[in-house]
Amino acid sequence: KAGVTQTPRYLIKTRGQQVTLSCSPISGHRSVSWYQQTPGQGLQFLFEYFSETQRNKGNFPGRFSGRQFSNSRSEMNVSTLELGDSALYLCASSFKQGSEKLFFGSGTQLSVL
């Protein structure tokens, strides 16, 4: 069974640009969660999608948004990039909605210059 796939692996953007990250969950998983990982703040929850609907949201500004498609694939978008958005963005999938038994992808490393 293929694991969680995130693309692209690396991204370099400049301030003010926007970016879209993609996540393909494990086959059969209907929940996709996104986390931001930085050396200073650790892993922080962004949002969770289940059956194409956002079910839960963390404490991030509205510049961070996402969506989920009917095949459970998810995208995350960050608009008007700031230097502080530089981070590893991790996607996790699970069979059920919620926080249990999350399977993480390898992440997208975003650098904002």
Next chain:
Amino acid sequence: GENVEQHPSTLSVQEGDSAVIKCTYSDSASNYFPWYKQELGKGPQLIIDIRSNVGEKKDQRIAVTLNKTAKHFSLHITETQPEDSAVYFCAASKAGANSKLTFGKGITLSVRP
């Protein structure tokens, strides 16, 4: 909200020795406690989890113990091997459909050959 703290921040052990990593949490309503292992260049991988109605859980060389009264839980790794070297994250949540994980900042475990 929930606050999860890990200590120590780094741990070095000799191959074959045991390692113990401790975490504390603040929200007494939390009832799900997973541990994740993150190797360089990869996303976190769930290695063991425990619910609040269980005091201890074992899986081969790994065990987790939970003390609800003191609000702390620990990861125990016996007979450590070089491949156990990684960053270990503890997390806590109120298990359920709208739950989200709150992670500790992580501990870097180094196993010396």
